Amino acid sequence: MAKNVSPTNPTRVAAILDALTQAYPNATCALHHKSAWQLLVATILSAQCTDVRVNLVTPALFRAFPTPRAMAAASLPELEELVRTTGFFRNKAKSLQGAARVVSEEFHGKVPQTMDELLRIPGVARKTANVVLGSWFGIADGIVVDTHVLRISRRLALTRQTAPEKVERDLMQLIPQSKWIDFSHQLISHGRAVCIARKPRCAGCPLEPLCNAPGKTFSSH
Numbered sequence: 001m002a003k004n005v006s007p008t009n010p011t012r013v014a015a016i017l018d019a020l021t022q023a024y025p026n027a028t029c030a031l032h033h034k035s036a037w038q039l040l041v042a043t044i045l046s047a048q049c050t051d052v053r054v055n056l057v058t059p060a061l062f063r064a065f066p067t068p069r070a071m072a073a074a075s076l077p078e079l080e081e082l083v084r085t086t087g088f089f090r091n092k093a094k095s096l097q098g099a100a101r102v103v104s105e106e107f108h109g110k111v112p113q114t115m116d117e118l119l120r121i122p123g124v125a126r127k128t129a130n131v132v133l134g135s136w137f138g139i140a141d142g143i144v145v146d147t148h149v150l151r152i153s154r155r156l157a158l159t160r161q162t163a164p165e166k167v168e169r170d171l172m173q174l175i176p177q178s179k180w181i182d183f184s185h186q187l188i189s190h191g192r193a194v195c196i197a198r199k200p201r202c203a204g205c206p207l208e209p210l211c212n213a214p215g216k217t218f219s220s221h
């Protein structure tokens with residue numbers, strides 16, 4: 001696409017969304033979970049950690065403490081031991097214990113379905129809340145901005161911001177709400193497979209004709 005077209009031109013944005021949908025038609029959340037609570041826990045654990053690592057840790061964690069009530073009664077050392085390999089395990093254990101207490105005491109053991117309520121849970125910021133709302137409840141209240149979504153949105157010039165909440169606000173202005181949930185799943189898939197942090201694989205990228213990122217490793221235009 002010509003370099004003088006505004007990066008936020010609706011036709012360009014629509015072309016990006018179409019290319020992503022064609023390339024990643026079945027992109028979903030890679031964290032294993034069977035309930036909103038399990039997804040919330042897995043997302044808390046995924047901070048600064050790969051989903052593969054989280055998926056190795058959660059089965060034993062949920063066997064030991066299958067419900068929010070059970071986890072609320074767990075001691076911090078027990079939780080720390082179980083989540084140790086995900087990194088930042090002391091903070092994460094504290095968040096899990098706090099989250100389990102709030103979900104079991106304030107929300108009767110059920111993960112709430114609104115952004116405001118989710119943000120009252122320890123360890124939950126907008127990213128985690130958006131993951132749970134979008135991937136479990138199918139509610140598009142915002143857009144998940146993780147490291148991949150942030151990096152690629154900037155490379156595609158959909159935002160100039162660097163703070164996740166500001167990036168999210170820009171994306172929410174540009175992208176139709178009906179696409180919010182799929183868009184982040186697709187960008188996360190794209191960030192893992194093609195638009196990797198170092199040396200993006202631009203030669204094989206389905207978005208390449210639409211992308212003018214300064215760090216491209218190949219350019220057809």
Ligand code: SF4
Binds near residue numbers: 196206213215217
């Ligand atoms: S062309 Fe390169 S920088 Fe642009 S989206 Fe594709 S992989 Fe990323």
